[in-house]
Amino acid sequence: MSAIIILLVISLIVAGVFLVAFLYSVKQGQFDDEQSPPIRILFDDTPNSTKHQ
Amino acid sequence: MKPVAVSTQVTCFHCGEDCGKHPVVAQELQFCCEGCKMVYEILNQGGLCDYYNLSKNPGSRQTSIVRENKFAFLDDPSIAQPLIAYSDDTQTHVSFYLPQMHCSSCLWLLENLFRLNQNIISCKVNFTRKEAEIIFNHREVSLRSVAELLTSIGYEPYISFSNIKDARPGVSKAKIYKLGVAGFCFANIMLLSFPEYLGIDGKEVNLVRLFRYLNLLLSFPVFFYCATEFYQGAWRSLKHKFLNIDAPIVLAIWVTFARSLYEVLTGTGSGYFDSMTGIVFFMLVGRILQDKTYAQLSFDRDYTAYFPIAVTRLNNNGESSVALPDIKLNDTLRIHHQELIPADGILTRGKALIDYSFVTGESLPVVKEMGEIIYAGGRQTGSNVEMLVIKEVAQSYLTKLWNRDELKSGKKDEQRSFVHLTSRYFTWVVFGIAAITAAYWLVNDPTKVANSVTAVMIIACPCALLLSNTFTNGNILSMLGRNQFYLRNAQTIENIAKANHIVFDKTGTLTNGASLEISYEGELLTPQQQQWIALLASQSAHPLSKAIAEHLGDRSPESITGFTETGGLGLRGSIAGKAICMGSKKFVLGNKQGDEKTAVYVSIDRKYRGRFIVKNHYRENIVKLFSKLRKGYSLSVLSGDNAGEKDFLQNLLGKRAGIYFHQGPHDKLNMIKQLQSTGKKVIMVGDGLNDAGALKQADAGIAVSDNCNNFTPASDAIIQAEKLPLLHKFIRLCRINKRVVVSSFIISILYNVAGIYFAVQGNLSPMVAAILMPASSLSIILISFAATNLAAWKLGLK
Structure with missing residues (x-):
C-alpha cells in the first residue's frame, strides 16, 4: 500500500520533469530550426585547409 | 601551363554552371x-x-554585379534602426534574410564569417528561415560593411520595407505548450485509471479514492488551460452568430467534466477524465498538424515587400539615401540599373528602358524619353536615370490599387468550412437522441435520466469529425508542400476543391519571363547577311536586339559605320557598304497596320527582306496541363501583353475559353468579380503585382514563383513554377480531401453508435468510454493518413 503511494509520487515527479524539460526546450526555440543543427555538428572547429588543393 | 583545348563542357568551380566558350581561369x-x-x-x-569541400559547386551564380553603394542607406541611422534587433555599447545584433542560402556549405561559410572580418563576433544561421543572426562590433565595422561583406561572398541580404514593419508569423508556441501539458495529463490519468478498470480489490477504498482524486487533480490543467483553445474558437464564432464545430465540442467537454466531478466528489464513480483529456489531446495534435506553416514563405506580402527600402535622392550638396516613405513631391531621385522606380514621376535625365513585366504583364521593356511620365513599380535597366517625383509613394498609380480597401480587408468575411455545417446537423441529431432517451427514462425510471443523457452527450461529441478533418488537412498540406505547392492554410484546400473556373495570367505564369523564342520568316538570308544583322543587333542594348544577336550567333568581323539607334523603334547602320535597317514595322517599312505580333523587320539595301518573330517561351508541359484542365473546368487567360499569341492560346485552351489581352490590374480584378457574380468559383493563377488584386479577389489565388523565397504577391498558395504542369493533380488531391474526411467520419460514427447503445441504457461504464474513444480516434487517424497517401500515390505525387 505505502509502496504504491511512493511509486506513484515518483512516477508523477519523473513524468513532470520530462514535461518541464519539453516546455523549456520549446521555449528556448530548440524546435524552431530543425535543419541546421544536424549539419552544424559535422563541421570541424577550425578550417583545415588554407589553400585549395 | 599549356592551353588546353576545351571540348567538353566546363563547369564553374564556384557555382557549377556551364562556363561557356571562354571560362575565366584562376589558379587552374x-x-x-x-x-x-x-x-x-x-x-x-x-x-x-x-x-568547396563540403558540397560540390556550392556557390550561386554571380551574374548581376551589385553596385558599389547599394547599401549606402544602411549608414543612415533612421533607416538602419528598425533592422537592428539589439544594440549596446559594443555590440549590435542584426538579422538578415539571405535568399541565396541553400546547402551545408552555405551554413558553414556564414557561420565562419568572423574569419573574414574579426569585428564580426558571431553569425548564427537559421536554415529553415534562411536567416543569419549576426553580432558585430559596431565601433569597428558598420552595418553597411557587414551587408557588403555578405554580398561580396555571394549572399546578398534581401532588405525590404516590409522587413522593418512586421515579424514573420511563427508556429504558435502556446499551442505546443498546451499539447505538452495535455499529453502529460492524459497519459498519467490513463495510468491511474487502470487499477479500477482491471478490478482493484473493492476493500482498498482509500487507494481507489486516492486514484480518483489524483485524476481529478490532473484533469484541471487540461480543463482550465489546454482546452481554452476550443473555448476561444467557440466564443469567437458565437460572437459572429455562427455555430462552428468548436461549440458542440466545448459542450461535450463541459458535460464530461461536470459529470466526472460529480461522480468523484460523491464517490459514486470514477468519472471520464481519461476520455476527456484524451479528446483534448488528440484534437490539439490535429490542430497543430493542420496549422503547420511554412516559416520561409510569406503569403501576405504587399507592394512594400517588393519595393526597395531606400533610394538615392539628389539635392544641392550631392546625393543621399532616403527611406521610401520620406520621398516628397518634387524630389529628384537617381534610379540605378536594376532598381525599381518607387514613385510616379517625370524622367529628367537619361534614357529609361523600363521593365514593367512584373507590374503590368507586358513582356518587353518600354523605352521612355526625357519628359515622359514613368510609373512606380517598373524596373530600370541600362544606364542610370534621374526622375522628378510628381506623386508620393502611397499615392502612385499602382500603389493606390494595392491600397484599395476591398483588397486590404480580410479576404472572405467569414470562412465557413463544410465541417462546421456538418457538425451542426450532427449536434441536432445528438440533442434529439438525448431528448428521446430522457423522455423514455422519465417514464420508466426517473433516476436514470441524468445519467443516460450526460452519457449520450459524452459519447456523441463531434470530436471525430474535427479529428478526421484536421488530420486529413494536415496530411494533404504536407504532401502538397513536399511537391512544392504551398498552401496558406487548410481552408484553401476546400476553396481549391470547390472551384469550377480557372483564370491564368500569361507573362511569367504560362511563359517563362526570361527567355524568348525567335523565328524568322521572309526571304532567306545568306550566312553573310546573318552576320551583318547580328553585328548591327549587337550594338544595341534593347532586349529584342540582344535576343536576335544571340539567336544569330557569329558576328561579321567587318566594321560598322553610321550607326544610329532610334530609341524603342529601330537601328540603322551600314556594313560593307550595305545600308542595313532593322526595327519596328513603322521604322523599316513606314506603315504600322495590322501588326499585333512582336516582330523585328529587316531591310538590306533599302529592300525589305523579312522579319524576326519573337515569341515568349512557354513553360514545359503547359500543353499537357491544359489538355487535362479543359475537361473539368472553364478556363480564361488574362494578359497584360499584346494579342500576338491569341491563336496559339485559343488552340491551347479550347474554343470556349475567354482570352483577353491588354488587361490592366483593374481589368483583371473586375473580370474575376464578374465571373464570381455569375456564380463561378474562381481560381486565379498569376505571378506579378498586376495580378495582386485578382489573386486576392479570387476564391483561391495561386502565385507562381521561380523561386519561392523571392517576392510573390499576396495569395492563398504559392507554387514552384516547374511544378505548374502538375496543377491538375494538386487540384484532384484537394477534391479528394473532402471525401476522405467524410468517409472517416462515417466510420467513426459506427463507434459512436456502439457507444450510444450503452449510453441510452444509462450504463456507459468509464471503461467502455475509455476503449471507444482512443479506438475511434486512432482508426480515424489511420484511415485519413492511409486514404490520402493512397490517393497521392495514385496521382503519382511524392
Missing part, C-alpha cells in the same frame, strides 16, 4: 564569370576553401 580553376572568381579569391584569402 575555371569560373563562369568574374563574379564567381572574385568570391573564390575572397574565400581563398580568408582560408575558407573548405566551403
